[in-house]
Amino acid sequence: MNVVAEPSYTEGGALLLDGNRLRDLTVGHLRARIEAAGSPAICLATVLVGDDAPSRVYVNMKHRKATEAGIISRSVELPNSATQQEVEQAVAGLVTDSNVHGILVQLPLPDHLDAEPVLAMLPPEKDIDGLTDRSLGRLVRGLPGHAPCTPLGVMRLIDSYGISTSGQRAIVVGRSTLVGLPQMLLLSRRGADATTTLAHSRTSDLMSVCREADIIVAAAGQAGMITADHVRPGATVIDVGISRSEDGIVGDVRFDEVQSVAGAITPMPGGTGPMTIACLLENTVAAAVMAGVSC
Numbered sequence: 180m181n182v183v184a185e186p187s188y189t190e191g192g193a194l195l196l197d198g199n200r201l202r203d204l205t206v207g208h209l210r211a212r213i214e215a216a217g218s219p220a221i222c223l224a225t226v227l228v229g230d231d232a233p234s235r236v237y238v239n240m241k242h243r244k245a246t247e248a249g250i251i252s253r254s255v256e257l258p259n260s261a262t263q264q265e266v267e268q269a270v271a272g273l274v275t276d277s278n279v280h281g282i283l284v285q286l287p288l289p290d291h292l293d294a295e296p297v298l299a300m301l302p303p304e305k306d307i308d309g310l311t312d313r314s315l316g317r318l319v320r321g322l323p324g325h326a327p328c329t330p331l332g333v334m335r336l337i338d339s340y341g342i343s344t345s346g347q348r349a350i351v352v353g354r355s356t357l358v359g360l361p362q363m364l365l366l367s368r369r370g371a372d373a374t375t376t377l378a379h380s381r382t383s384d385l386m387s388v389c390r391e392a393d394i395i396v397a398a399a400g401q402a403g404m405i406t407a408d409h410v411r412p413g414a415t416v417i418d419v420g421i422s423r424s425e426d427g428i429v430g431d432v433r434f435d436e437v438q439s440v441a442g443a444i445t446p447m448p449g450g451t452g453p454m455t456i457a458c459l460l461e462n463t464v465a466a467a468v469m470a471g472v473s474c
């Protein structure tokens with residue numbers, strides 16, 4: 180789905196890539212689409228283990244936005260003391276339930292649990308977070324499947340604000356399988372066609388590499404690491420990193436200084452986070468369609 184957002188600008192003149200607004204537009208489009216199809220039952224199930232406060236906030240937000248979109252959401256909650264077997268049993272029940280179209284296991288799991296075997300249980304068609312080996316393998320091979328929501332949300336922001344990636348030089352800072360690596364794949368794949376550099380903690384002279392880029396995606400989790408000096412005038416700067424400080428949530432990008440150099444920039448919060456949820460809902464609807472729901 181491509182949702183065109185009306186532009187607004189920062190004080191420094193950069194195009195503001197407003198994730199809250201684009202998420203709300205996306206939710207509205209999904210709702211209209213589901214209603215137009217006669218409101219078929221489309222179900223997102225989440226699995227939350229333990230009492231990690233940020234995880235609970237994220238899961239609650241996902242349910243709230245799912246409901247707004249007309250998606251049924253089912254919440255499975257297990258205590259911090261849950262065993263590996265109990266978690267796997269809960270996930271197995273959702274995997275075999277044909278009424279459930281998408282499953283999200285909220286990470287991180289408590290320390291005594293191993294997330295890998297739990298994620299491995301998810302079939303690619305229900306893996307709406309796109310994080311399992313099979314989903315990532317499909318992404319690498321260009322096969323149909325669900326792409327991870329955060330990098331997909333970044334692509335939606337870029338596309339919806341009319342920023343071209345074709346032939347552009349992009350840099351992704353961070354190489355995790357959750358964000359950086361799939362982001363590099365999405366920017367580079369046929370159709371997006373950016374020439375992408377994947378940077379990490381061993382990259383030498385990161386500032387020079389960033390200054391060559393038309394698009395910077397900062398996903399290192401290092402508060403304020405991208406300064407105005409990292410940014411070529413007019414470049415697009417997308418902030419994925421989240422650090423928690425006394426002043427609240429802080430991104431990898433020093434918004435105050437970068438916004439007067441960049442051509443387009445995401446706020447933090449209010450940029451990539453809301454789009455992660457929007458893409459989770461998009462993937463859920465796509466999962467339902469794959470399962471035979473007309474929508």
Ligand code: NDP
Pocket residue numbers: 329352353354355356357358359378379380381382385398399400401404418419420421422451452453455
């Ligand atoms: P990881 O810790 O798994 O990966 C961080 C990556 O950043 C690593 O590849 C690391 O390099 C690299 N890195 C760390 N420090 C530097 C540095 N100084 N210079 C260059 N590269 C560096 O984190 P995730 O990928 O899981 O998450 C990244 C950030 O995104 C976090 O802050 C997380 O909270 C946030 N996030 C935000 C979401 C959103 O919706 N906005 C969703 C998901 C995550 P190396 O591999 O060499 O160690």
